[in-house]
Amino acid sequence: MSIIDSAARAEADPGAGRSGLRRDDAQRRTALARLIVGFAQGLVLYWLFRSAGGASDGANETWPYTQPFAFGPLLLVAAYLPIVVLAGLGRLRLRTLLIWTGVLALTLTGLALHDIGRQGAERDDLFLTPGLFAFAAAALFIGHHLIVPADRKGRLIADYDGYFDAAWMAGVQLALSIGFTGAFWLLLFLGAALFKVIGLSFLSDLISESWFAFPVTGLVFATAVQLTDVRDGLIRGVRTVALMLLSWLLLVLTVLVAGFLAALPFTGLEGLWKTGSATALVLSAAGALIILINTAYQDGREDNLPPAVLRIAVRVASVLLTPLILIAVWGLMLRIGQHGLTPDRIIACACALVGAVYAAGYGLGALVPFVRRGSPWMKALEPTNVAVAVLTIAVILALFSPLVDPARLSVRDQMGRLESGKVTPARFDYAFLRFDSGKVGEQALARLVASTNPEIARRAKEAETAENAYTLRENQVEPTLVPVIEAWPRDSNLPDGFISAVPQSDPRHMCKAGGDCVATAMDLNGDSQTEVLLANNYSLELFTRRPDGIWESQGAYRPMGCEQDQELGDPRAALKAGLIRPVPSPWPDISFGGVPAQLSDTLRCRRLADAAAR
Numbered sequence: 001m002s003i004i005d006s007a008a009r010a011e012a013d014p015g016a017g018r019s020g021l022r023r024d025d026a027q028r029r030t031a032l033a034r035l036i037v038g039f040a041q042g043l044v045l046y047w048l049f050r051s052a053g054g055a056s057d058g059a060n061e062t063w064p065y066t067q068p069f070a071f072g073p074l075l076l077v078a079a080y081l082p083i084v085v086l087a088g089l090g091r092l093r094l095r096t097l098l099i100w101t102g103v104l105a106l107t108l109t110g111l112a113l114h115d116i117g118r119q120g121a122e123r124d125d126l127f128l129t130p131g132l133f134a135f136a137a138a139a140l141f142i143g144h145h146l147i148v149p150a151d152r153k154g155r156l157i158a159d160y161d162g163y164f165d166a167a168w169m170a171g172v173q174l175a176l177s178i179g180f181t182g183a184f185w186l187l188l189f190l191g192a193a194l195f196k197v198i199g200l201s202f203l204s205d206l207i208s209e210s211w212f213a214f215p216v217t218g219l220v221f222a223t224a225v226q227l228t229d230v231r232d233g234l235i236r237g238v239r240t241v242a243l244m245l246l247s248w249l250l251l252v253l254t255v256l257v258a259g260f261l262a263a264l265p266f267t268g269l270e271g272l273w274k275t276g277s278a279t280a281l282v283l284s285a286a287g288a289l290i291i292l293i294n295t296a297y298q299d300g301r302e303d304n305l306p307p308a309v310l311r312i313a314v315r316v317a318s319v320l321l322t323p324l325i326l327i328a329v330w331g332l333m334l335r336i337g338q339h340g341l342t343p344d345r346i347i348a349c350a351c352a353l354v355g356a357v358y359a360a361g362y363g364l365g366a367l368v369p370f371v372r373r374g375s376p377w378m379k380a381l382e383p384t385n386v387a388v389a390v391l392t393i394a395v396i397l398a399l400f401s402p403l404v405d406p407a408r409l410s411v412r413d414q415m416g417r418l419e420s421g422k423v424t425p426a427r428f429d430y431a432f433l434r435f436d437s438g439k440v441g442e443q444a445l446a447r448l449v450a451s452t453n454p455e456i457a458r459r460a461k462e463a464e465t466a467e468n469a470y471t472l473r474e475n476q477v478e479p480t481l482v483p484v485i486e487a488w489p490r491d492s493n494l495p496d497g498f499i500s501a502v503p504q505s506d507p508r509h510m511c512k513a514g515g516d517c518v519a520t521a522m523d524l525n526g527d528s529q530t531e532v533l534l535a536n537n538y539s540l541e542l543f544t545r546r547p548d549g550i551w552e553s554q555g556a557y558r559p560m561g562c563e564q565d566q567e568l569g570d571p572r573a574a575l576k577a578g579l580i581r582p583v584p585s586p587w588p589d590i591s592f593g594g595v596p597a598q599l600s601d602t603l604r605c606r607r608l609a610d611a612a613a614r
Contacts, residue, residue, distance in 0.1 A: 030090045031226045037089075038222025041082035042215030048075055055210050072128050073112040077105055079133070080140055082218075086225045087144060087170060096151045104140070111136060111400050118407060119438045131347075132400055139396040142389045145170055160382040161299035163389075172239045177224035184220045243295045247310055250292035254317045257285055261323055269327070278331040279348050286324040286355050289317045293362065297381055305377065314378060318362035325359045328352050340423070341413035342432070343406035350395045350404075357388050407437040411444050418448075418456075425455045430463035431472045474505045483511035485534065488520045488576055495521055498532055498543065498551050507534065507541045507553050518572045524582050533557075533580060535571040540580065 049055065051065040064070035084104060088097045115132050149162030185207075192204035206212055228235055272278045296310045305311065329352050336345055361384025369375045398404040414432065417423045430448070433441035448460035466472035482501050485508065487494045498519070502508045511517035511534075519534045524542070532551065534541040540557040574580055587599050 026090075027230055030229075033089055034086050034222040034226050035219060037082050037085050038218040038220075038225075039215055040218070041078060042218025044074075044078045045218070046211055046214035048078060049210055049214065068116050068127065069113060072116045073109040076108045076112045076128060076132070076136065080108060080136065081105055084140060084144055086222055088148070090229065091148050091166075092151050096147065100144075100147055104143075107397070108136065111397075114401055114405075118405060118440065135396045135400060139393050141167075141170070143393050146386075146389055157386070160386070161301060163386065164299040168239055168243070169235060172235055172242065173225065173228045176228050176235070176238070177221055180224035180227075181217060181221045185217075243298060246292060247296035247306060250289075250296050250310065250313050250317060253285075253288055253292055254313045254320065257289065257320050257324065258316065260285075261320065269331075272327075273331060273334065279328045279335070279352070282324050282328040282331070283348070283351050283355060286321055286328070286359070289321060289324070290355075290358050290362075293317050293381070294385070297378055300376075300379065300382055311377060315366040318366040318378070318381075321355070321359035322363050325352060325355045328355065340417045341410045343410050343437070346404070346406040346409055347399060350399055354388060354392055354395060357391060358384065360384075361387070405440075408440045411437050411440050415444055425453060425459060428456075428459070429473070430459055431466070431469040433460075434463040434466060434472065435469040474503055481509050481512065483508040483517065484514055485511050485517045485519050486514065488518050492521070494519055494532060495530055495545065495551075497545075497549055500551075507536075507556070510536055518575050520575060520580075533575065535575040535580075537570055537572065540571050540575070 048064070048071065051062045051071070053061040053065070064074055081101060081104060085097070085101060088100065092100065111132060112128060115128055119129075145163065145167040148166045149158035150156060152158070153162065188203070188207050192201075192207055195201070195203050269278075272281075275281065293314050296306045296314050298304050298306075306314070328348075332345060332348055332352060361380055362378075365378040365380030365384070368380060369377070399406060402408075411433065414423075414429065418425070418428050430445065433445040433448070435441075437444075445460055445463055448456050449464060451457045451460065463472055481504075483499060485494065485499055499508075508517070517534055517536050519532050521530050521532050523529060524531045524533070529544070532543040534543060538558070542554045542557065543551045544554055546552050571580075585599075589596050589598050591597070
């Protein structure tokens with residue numbers, strides 16, 4: 001702690017020079033503190049990895065991995081807290097750094113415990129969701145760079161140029177540090193390959209060991225952070241070039257978005273809605289505009305104004321944000337009205353809320369100069385960015401805590417739609433309750449099992465015993481298509497029941513129009529039972545009749561990559577020409593402990609070619 005104390009005070013406290021520490025001595029202390037933090041992070045992550053049975057020595061799963069409520073918080077804290085300490089050393093006063101990391105550790109622990117606790121009872125499900133890692137990283141980055149400038153100024157709210165400088169410098173530094181770490185590992189792999197060609201495998205063996213990889217990666221990343229920190233001028237130069245290049249891309253995106261919006265009155269929105277991802281697409285475009293607007297505006301100082309063409313593009317892009325957000329909200333409301341709430345749609349609502357505040361603030365900044373002459377260019381962007389940063393953190397904390405749990409809200413909404421009759425029992429998504437909404441969904445499914453409606457109770461019971469969501473949804477979807485299949489020979493009939501309504505998972509579902517599929521009935525394997533071969537444009541599907549009379553696909557025959565395959569042509573034409581016939585195999589398939597294997601394709605191709613020649 002004394003090293004970290006000295007390092008933090010040496011560069012963050014203006015009075016550090018009066019304590020007799022020279023600047024180079026302060027940098028050495030900061031570097032040593034960062035290396036200790038990076039190495040410690042690597043050791044902790046290795047310990048967690050080993051407890052999950054991931055070590056190369058084949059160790060079994062141990063604590064804390066066997067206790068998800070311990071492993072989840074430890075993993076989240078170990079992944080993010082050291083990075084915040086690395087970024088805070090030399091930039092935050094020790095007291096601020098200790099308070100910030102303490103609050104952060106408690107917050108991350110709480111988020112992880114909630115994320116684990118809301119999930120279902122199955123052991124495989126009790127692991128942190130990927131979304132938590134992504135949103136937690138975003139909240140940490142934003143929160144840290146609200147604190148750093150304020151701590152430097154010694155007040156709650158800093159000047160906007162301080163926020164801009166801290167955030168964009170840290171972004172460049174993070175990108176370079178990750179790149180440096182990646183390059184280090186590429187060089188290690190290259191060196192291992194060089195040694196291996198001369199018969200020395202010690203380096204390749206070493207870098208494959210997790211006990212080496214985790215601590216070294218932590219050390220290298222910490223080294224990169226320190227190297228980029230002491231070269232402050234170079235980082236600013238890289239940032240300036242990056243911002244300049246990105247700002248000119250604003251012209252391109254502004255023209256594209258303006259063209260898109262101008263075309264909508266003539267094309268309508270039907271095509272956009274049909275994509276099924278209209279909201280995500282439009283919000284992504286709005287997000288890209290927001291980022292590029294900021295690369296052009298930068299810190300907003302008079303001596304840093306962009307060229308006139310970019311200033312015009314910033315204003316136009318700021319106005320275009322409003323129609324984009326309105327389209328996203330419209331599409332989102334349509335989907336919610338049709339299909340109800342889901343966790344993804346709730347997160348999309350949160351993103352739309354953040355986008356709406358951006359659009360309002362940026363639009364105001366673009367239009368104010370036309371109302372109030374002499375107003376500073378896009379000045380409203382600055383308070384908007386700060387306010388949205390705080391709002392974003394609040395939204396993320398709400399989404400990943402009991403306050404606005406997307407799963408709980410979605411289950412409540414979906415159950416309400418079922419009870420009100422907006423969705424029929426046959427169309428209700430029981431798989432969502434079983435697999436996608438955690439503990440609250442399982443509790444709702446248990447209530448449906450006890451329902452007085454026999455169809456709801458039956459389908460809910462099927463969902464409780466289902467092994468995966470895909471199979472459950474396929475089994476519970478009513479058949480929607482009667483296939484159109486041509487029987488061959490023309491004067492023949494296909495077996496009873498073969499042409500019947502089928503779900504999407506059945507190969508016959510592809511037979512939607514005349515000419516799509518041709519089928520013939522034959523005894524393919526000589527067992528005195530009739531099978532059906534169904535030919536489409538690329539394969540032959542084999543169907544057999546189950547004891548209950550249902551026709552079931554046994555798999556598909558496809559070319560094996562033989563030279564003569566280039567002459568095979570369309571399987572439908574081959575079937576009509578009488579070229580389809582069974583060929584006995586002189587050698588059986590074998591089993592490797594239940595895993596089937598066939599004789600090599602080369603020999604099989606030769607045998608089939610000989611059979612065709614006869």
